[in-house]
Amino acid sequence: MNVRQSYRSRLQVATLLMLATLLTACGINNIPTLDEQAKAAWGQVQNQYQRRADLIPNLVETVKGYAAHEKETLTAVIEARAKATSIQVDASTLDNPEKLKQYQQAQDQLSGALSRLMVVSERYPDLKANQNFLALQSQLEGTENRISVARRDFILAVQKYNTEIRTFPGRLWHSVLYSSLPERETFEATPGSEKPPEVKF
Template identity: 75%
Template sequence: MTHFRQSSRLPWRLATVLFMSWFLAGCGINDIPTYDEQVKAAWGQVENQYQRRADLIPNLVETVRAYAQHERETLTAVIEARAKATSIQVDAGTLDDPQKLQQYQQAQDQLSGALSRLMVVSERYPELKANQNFLALQSQLEGTENRISVARRDFIAAVERYNTEIRTFPGRIWHGLLYRDMPVRESFEATTQGAEQAPQVQFR
């Protein structure tokens, strides 16, 4: 009889466990770590697109130099800005550091400014503007800038969703109980070997 009673209780215990799992999932207990992973994934895309841009710069500088050797100051500024931008790394471990994130963004913005000045300089050289390699690089650069904008927008949206979750009910409760080590995030790794080094460009 005792064995029968114990056996009859097993389905009820199993049902209780399944119900509690469903209930907790429905209450959003997993939302915070899920949104946290989405933030990290979105940041990875931001890094990827900035790295894609950095990878285009050595060829771009070489192409411009071939037609505009007198623009030494502008070319040097691009090289130095690239070196600085690729030397600052913000990965999942430092994504919660507002100062590091600001330094990263400032360096990328400086590189954007240097590239803009380089594009202005290219307007002075008709042969450069007609060069097929330059036109291809310019097109790739423009496409990459667009992808950077999209990646940054997606990152900002992911951070907003994460921050909203831990500040509102019921996420605020789960944050206080289970996820205290996951802070509010600021809204706004290099992938290529040697990206931290400036491209070697010899001026003649």
């Protein structure tokens, strides 16, 4: 091997090493990484909604014993829970803004029904003092906080993902390698949600 060939092979090796280094540092993996983070955050949102749905039957049964004639409110909670749990969602829901919106609306209706149930419970001092009710109410409040945090984390994950595919160099990698991954929708406030729920007795 002459000096020229030796120099050429070293130059090729150096070029390959430099290209490999550039490719690993240029963000080529950012898009799938951020997409998976958004899906994981969505999974956590679903997990917290499921936790809330699991608490509701016990809460309704506890209230029923004290406020049996509040049948309309109890029925509204049961129906809202049934509707919220009937909408089947998975990671593919993130690619379907309409299904995401339906899911969010069903969860919002359940939140409203639970708010009305909590207001009704204020009318029953014995119920308010019941240990089961207090424990369930505390768990439900904790779950609502977890839902809020999970939704915030999901919104941030979607923001990072969408920003990556809309800015350079992510936009380039998206168009070349990841064009099948769409821009993600996130939660939006339901129209009128800035007003407190109306409770009529």
